Every structure is written in structure tokens, then in C-alpha cells.
Amino acid sequence: MNDSANINDSAGRILTRFAPMIYGPTLLFAVGLGAVLPLIPVIAADRGASLAAAALVAAAVVIGQLVGNIPAGYAVARLGERVTMVIAGFLGLAGVIGMALTPGLVAFTLSVFVVGLSAAAFGLARHSFMTTRVPLSFRARALSLLGGTFRLGSFTGPFLAAALLAVFGDEHATIWFFAACLVGTILLVLFGPDPETAVSTPDPRRDERDHEDTGEVITGPVATTGARDGVFRTMWRYRTVLSRLGLAAASLSAARAARSVVLPLWGVSIGLDAQTIALVVGVSGAIDFALFYASGQVMDRFGRLWAALPAMILMGSGFAALAFTHDGEQAAMWFAMFAAVLGVGNGLSSGILLTLGADVAPPTDPAPFLGSWRTLSDAGGALAPVLVSAxxxxxxxPIAVAAMGVIAFAGAGAFLRWVPRFVPRVRD
Structure with a gap:
């Protein structure tokens, strides 16, 4: 009992110390980005884009994140987390100013792409910092809280955007709001406690022997040497875990992204008005947000599978069941019910990808590996909307929704197979 209390007290103290250096900047960044994202297609359309072109402009954020993950891993490995976060903040500020001031559609799209690069670098620097600073005993809670902080910003950002539109009547107000958030983020990182000295690096309690990633059964992450490997050498060294557990992570990202696309499309398809669709999606998002810390508690107490499997099974079941309700008499009721199921599943998955990436990353130099890990997971999220559309x-x-259910079930099987093989057991 005393050991458990001491662990919880240590967790609370360290997580509190993370607030000004990690959680605060994350919240500011997420609120600003969440306010801008819904209006990117609107602004693109105002600048002459067709509906298809506007969707492509909005996708430039995701493309930027995909492209930026591996260079961000290189930057964190060479420059450190704090410097990379500052660079990411200024890069994002440059992109936001470009969004506000450039008149042409091409320049606007490039600016959105730069914001995506910034998000990749900022996100990977936070992930790397938490990987090397948080003890295994409460790593999942710390990373679930990080994911929940970003979800809070994404959840509140659109409401703040609506308020800004009501006051100023101009979509550019949200862009300047994002710029102000980025300035606050940069100031917090620059003048707050140094994230690389304020919290000491815990003993990872891992086997540090040098060996290749052969795919043999292990009880912890694949070890690394003391010397730094480059990004591409790291990808090759850890090719087995990336091609197996990494693909499971991509399936989870695909299910999450599909939920965001499917719910509005389904509501339109069954004839619901925009207000009702927004309400259903909002309730699903609220359920999702409410469960973010519970996911970390479950993972730290019982193990990663106890969150990953229920999340994937719930999302797979939600997609599969929803696919059979399109032409039913109670289609709207089933839509609301299974949207809630998907919200529960997504909420239980909060922090899983961050945690698993930290679990299997090399303890002494995680950034190059995390760049590859995040590229795989982001690729799953980017491909899901394309797959649903195709x-x-x-x-x-309905067939597209059923296909996403199959992907979610396949991901559950992959997690069941590979998590015990590659992820360290949680010990009290």
C-alpha cells in the first residue's frame, strides 16, 4: 500500500512539473490548431478552390505531418527536445502568417503544409521527452494525459472559432488567434523550466545489450547501443517491431480517422440535418474526451492490451453494426447509439500510440525511432479517409463502414499477437 501511495505521489509531482513545459504548450498549440482546422476548407473555397480542391488543401496538414516526422526525429536527436519545440513554434508561426497574408491558393496550401511540418516536430519532441523522462510505472498515465490535453484543445478550438467568427465576422480572426497561441507556446518553452533539466532521466531498467532486431521474443523494448544511429539505420535496425506492432498502430489510427469521416457522412446519408449531426458528433467527442485518463490508468495498472483490445473491438463492432442500420426505420437512433460506442472505443485508446511507441523505442536515443513510428501511425490515419471515399x-x-470494422478487428488481432512480444510488462 505504501509503495503504491509513493508511486502515485511521485507520479503526481512529476506530472505537475510537466505542466509548464509540456502540457501547457500542448494545450495552447492544440487550441489554436483546433480553431483553424475546420475553417481551412472555407478559406480555400473563398480563394477559388472547388470542393475537391478545398479538401486537398485541408489534407495538407496531414501530409505535412507525414513528411515532417522523420526530419523531426533527426532534429530531436541532434538538437534536443527544447530546441526542436522552439523551432517548431517559429515554423508554425511562419506558416500561420503565410495563411493570413498570402493571397493565392497555392501559397495558402503551402502555408498549411508548413503548419503540418510544425505539428510533426512539436509532437515528436514532446513524445521523445516523455519517453526518456517518465518512469515505466506511470508512463501510460502521463502520455494519456498528453493525448487528453491535445484532445481538449481540439474539442474547445472549434467553439472558440465560432465565438471569434461571431465577434469579428472574418475567418482570418481564427488564424491570428492561432498565431497568438503559437507565440504563447514559444514563450512557455523558452522561458519555462528547461524540459531537459527540470526532470531527471529515470533508469529505464532495460537490457542495454547490443543486438539486431531479429524478431525473437523479448520482454522489453529492443535495446540500443550508446552511439547514435541515423534515422534510416534506426528504421532498419527496428524493422521487425515497426512492420508488426507499427502496422497495428496504423490500424488504430485508421479507425480513429475513419470515425471522424464516417459519422458526418453517415448523418448526411440518412437525411439528418446539420444541427443533429453536429450534436451526435459532439456527444461522441465528449464521451471520447471524458475517458482519456481512464485509458492511462488501465494501461499502467493492468497492461497495454487491456486498453488496446477493448478500444479496437468496440470501434470494430461499432463500425460493423452501423453498416447494417442504414436503411432501417430507426436509422437515426442507431446512428446516435453507435456514434457513442465509437466515442467510448476512441476514448479508451487515448495515449495508446504514444505509450506503445515509448515502450518499444530505444531508451537512450528514442527520437529517430519515434519519427518512424509516428510516420506509420500517421499514414494509417491519412489513408483511412481515402479508403472510405474510394x-x-x-x-x-455501408460497405465502406463495414470495411473499416474489418480493419479494426484485424488491428485488435495484431495487438493481441504483438504487444506481448515487444512491450515490457508493467510492474508495480
């Missing part, structure tokens, strides 16, 4: 065009929306 299957809907070729067949129908």
Missing part, C-alpha cells in the same frame, strides 16, 4: 464511390457507404 469504397463509397465504388460500392456504397
Amino acid at each position: 469504397i463509397t464511390a465504388v460500392a456504397s457507404l
Whole structure:
């Protein structure tokens, strides 16, 4: 009992010390980005983009994140987390100013892409810092709180955007709001406690023997040597875990992204008005947000699978069941019910990808590995909307939704197979 109390007290103290250096900047960044993202297609359309082109402009953020993950891993490994976060802040500020001031659609799209690069660098620097500073005993709670902080910003950002539009009547007000958030982020990182000295690096309690990633059964992350490996050498060294557990992570990202796309499309398809769709999606998002810390508690107490499996099974079941309700008499009721199921599943998955990436990353130099890990997971999220759109065009929306259910179930099987093989056991 005393050991458990001491661990919880240590967790509370360290997480509190993370607030000004990690959680505060994350919240500011997420609020600003959450305010801007819904209006990017609107601004693009105002500048002459068609609906398809506007969707492509909005996708430039995701493309920027995909492209930026591996260079961000290199930057963190060479420059450190704090310097990389500062660079990311200024890079994002440059992108936001470009969004506000450039008149052409191409320049606007490039500016959105730069914001995506900034998000990749900022996110990877936070992830790397938490990987090397948080003890295994409460790592999942720390990273679930990080994921929840970003979700809070994403959840509140659109409401702040609505308020800014009501006051100023101009979409550019949200862009300047994001710029102010980025300035606050930069100031917190620059003048707050140094994240690389304020919290000492814990003993990772891992086997540090040098060996290749052969795929043999292990009880902890694959070890690394004291010397730094480059990004591409790291990818090759850890090719087995990336191609197995990394693909499971990509399936989870795909299910999450599909939820964001499917719910609005489904509501339109069954004839609901925009207000009702927004309400259902909002309730699903609220459920998702409410469960973020519970996910970390479960992972730290019982193990990673106890959060990953229920999350994937719930999302797979939600997609699969929803696919059979499109033409039913109670289609709206089923839509609301399974949107809630998807919200529960997504909420239980909060922090899982961050935690698993930290678990299997090399303890002494995680950034290059995390760049590859985040690229895989982001690729799953980027491909899911494309897959939903393609299957809907070729067949129908219910078949596309059912396909996402199959992907979620396949991901559950992959987690069941590979988490015990690659992820260290949580010890009290």
C-alpha cells in the first residue's frame, strides 16, 4: 500500500512539473490548431478552390505531418527536445502568417503544409521527452494525459472559432488567434523550466545489450547501443517491431480517422440535418474526451492490451453494426447509439500510440525511432479517409463502414499477437 501511495505521489509531482513545459504548450498549440482546422476548407473555397480542391488543401496538414516526422526525429536527436519545440513554434508561426497574408491558393496550401511540418516536430519532441523522462510505472498515465490535453484543445478550438467568427465576422480572426497561441507556446518553452533539466532521466531498467532486431521474443523494448544511429539505420535496425506492432498502430489510427469521416457522412446519408449531426458528433467527442485518463490508468495498472483490445473491438463492432442500420426505420437512433460506442472505443485508446511507441523505442536515443513510428501511425490515419471515399464511390457507404470494422478487428488481432512480444510488462 505504501509503495503504491509513493508511486502515485511521485507520479503526481512529476506530472505537475510537466505542466509548464509540456502540457501547457500542448494545450495552447492544440487550441489554436483546433480553431483553424475546420475553417481551412472555407478559406480555400473563398480563394477559388472547388470542393475537391478545398479538401486537398485541408489534407495538407496531414501530409505535412507525414513528411515532417522523420526530419523531426533527426532534429530531436541532434538538437534536443527544447530546441526542436522552439523551432517548431517559429515554423508554425511562419506558416500561420503565410495563411493570413498570402493571397493565392497555392501559397495558402503551402502555408498549411508548413503548419503540418510544425505539428510533426512539436509532437515528436514532446513524445521523445516523455519517453526518456517518465518512469515505466506511470508512463501510460502521463502520455494519456498528453493525448487528453491535445484532445481538449481540439474539442474547445472549434467553439472558440465560432465565438471569434461571431465577434469579428472574418475567418482570418481564427488564424491570428492561432498565431497568438503559437507565440504563447514559444514563450512557455523558452522561458519555462528547461524540459531537459527540470526532470531527471529515470533508469529505464532495460537490457542495454547490443543486438539486431531479429524478431525473437523479448520482454522489453529492443535495446540500443550508446552511439547514435541515423534515422534510416534506426528504421532498419527496428524493422521487425515497426512492420508488426507499427502496422497495428496504423490500424488504430485508421479507425480513429475513419470515425471522424464516417459519422458526418453517415448523418448526411440518412437525411439528418446539420444541427443533429453536429450534436451526435459532439456527444461522441465528449464521451471520447471524458475517458482519456481512464485509458492511462488501465494501461499502467493492468497492461497495454487491456486498453488496446477493448478500444479496437468496440470501434470494430461499432463500425460493423452501423453498416447494417442504414436503411432501417430507426436509422437515426442507431446512428446516435453507435456514434457513442465509437466515442467510448476512441476514448479508451487515448495515449495508446504514444505509450506503445515509448515502450518499444530505444531508451537512450528514442527520437529517430519515434519519427518512424509516428510516420506509420500517421499514414494509417491519412489513408483511412481515402479508403472510405474510394469504397463509397465504388460500392456504397455501408460497405465502406463495414470495411473499416474489418480493419479494426484485424488491428485488435495484431495487438493481441504483438504487444506481448515487444512491450515490457508493467510492474508495480
